[in-house]
Amino acid sequence: QQQVKQSPQSLIVQKGGISIINCAYENTAFDYFPWYQQFPGKGPALLIAIRPDVSEKKEGRFTISFNKSAKQFSLHIMDSQPGDSATYFCAAFYSAGKLIFGQGTELSVKP
Amino acid sequence: SAVISQKPSRDICQRGTSLTIQCQVDSQVTMMFWYRQQPGQSLTLIATANQGSEATYESGFVIDKFPISRPNLTFSTLTVSNMSPEDSSIYLCSVSLAGDEQYFGPGTRLTVT
Numbered sequence: 001q002q003q004v005k006q007s008p009q010s011l012i013v014q015k016g017g018i019s020i021i022n023c024a025y026e027n028t029a030f031d032y033f034p035w036y037q038q039f040p041g042k043g044p045a046l047l048i049a050i051r052p053d054v055s056e057k058k059e060g061r062f063t064i065s066f067n068k069s070a071k072q073f074s075l076h077i078m079d080s081q082p083g084d085s086a087t088y089f090c091a092a093f094y095s096a097g098k099l100i101f102g103q104g105t106e107l108s109v110k111p
Numbered sequence: 112s113a114v115i116s117q118k119p120s121r122d123i124c125q126r127g128t129s130l131t132i133q134c135q136v137d138s139q140v141t142m143m144f145w146y147r148q149q150p151g152q153s154l155t156l157i158a159t160a161n162q163g164s165e166a167t168y169e170s171g172f173v174i175d176k177f178p179i180s181r182p183n184l185t186f187s188t189l190t191v192s193n194m195s196p197e198d199s200s201i202y203l204c205s206v207s208l209a210g211d212e213q214y215f216g217p218g219t220r221l222t223v224t
Contacts, residue, residue: 032211043203043215044154046112089153097142097207098169101153 002027004092006102013109019077021105023090026071030092034099035064035075038087047088048075080109113138113206115216123222124194131190132219134204139184142207145177148218149200157202160187194223 006023013019023033032051036044050057050064050073057064063076077084090102114137124130134143145157158168158179166179180188191198201218208214 034211034213036215041220043115043217046212046214049212093211096159097144097211097213098156098159099144099154099205099213100156103153 002094002100004090004100004102006090006105008105009103010106011108013080013107015080015082015109015111017080017109019075019080019084019107019109021075021088021090021107022072023074023102024070024072025092027092027094028071030094032093033064033066033073034091034093035062036089036091036101038089038104044089077107080107082109082111085109112212113140113208113214115204115206115214117202117204117216117219119219120217121220121222123224126195126223128194129190129192130194130221131188132202132204132221134187134189134216136185136206140206140208141184143181143187144205144207144213145179145187145189146203146205146215147200148203154203157189191221194221196223199223 004025034049035047037047038044048059048062052068061078066073088105091099116135118133143160146154148154156169157172158166160166160179160181162181178190203218205215
């Protein structure tokens with residue numbers, strides 16, 4: 001129950017396209033779902049986050065869609081750019097600030 | 112957000128030795144966390160370090176192997192003891208700010224030979 005499953009493992013998108021990364025969870029006690037972006041040699045950076053009482057949250061080119069009944073959420077990157085090439089992690093809060101992470105998606109945006 | 116620094120940024124150590132990693136935050140925070148990221152893998156929580164109390168460890172991590180100190184609200188250390196090559200990882204500290212937002216340091220890249 002303490003798992004967050006993320007897919008795909010890797011993703012190649014053309015510049016200007018839409019990148020979509022999916023995550024699924026089992027534990028309904030999770031109440032906060034952040035996405036992190038990590039560039040090689042750097043720590044993860046908080047990108048955007050959502051709570052389960054909201055179905056969608058948008059910040060610039062980044063959108064989280066949340067389906068509470070299906071226990072799934074996804075990150076959409078609109079107008080993907082080569083600078084978006086990084087590893088993306090979904091995560092869930094499970095207790096007192098503790099995060100459990102998905103397996104990560106390596107995104108490559110081709111020019 | 113918070114500015115988080117870690118020292119050292121990377122190190123190469125001999126097996127059987129210990130390394131202490133420092134984490135410094137530019138503001139006072141109650142909750143600090145230590146994570147491990149094995150090569151090409153996701154992040155796994157090692158322990159929660161709150162000032163004034165003993166660190167609490169996640170399943171699979173023990174205090175004898177990963178002792179933690181939290182002397183004040185802006186600083187923490189993680190020691191990796193009696194290292195083996197399997198300990199080669201990136202070690203990251205993070206802090207929880209207002210609400211649920213959590214921010215990570217740049218990480219310490221450890222290689223054990």
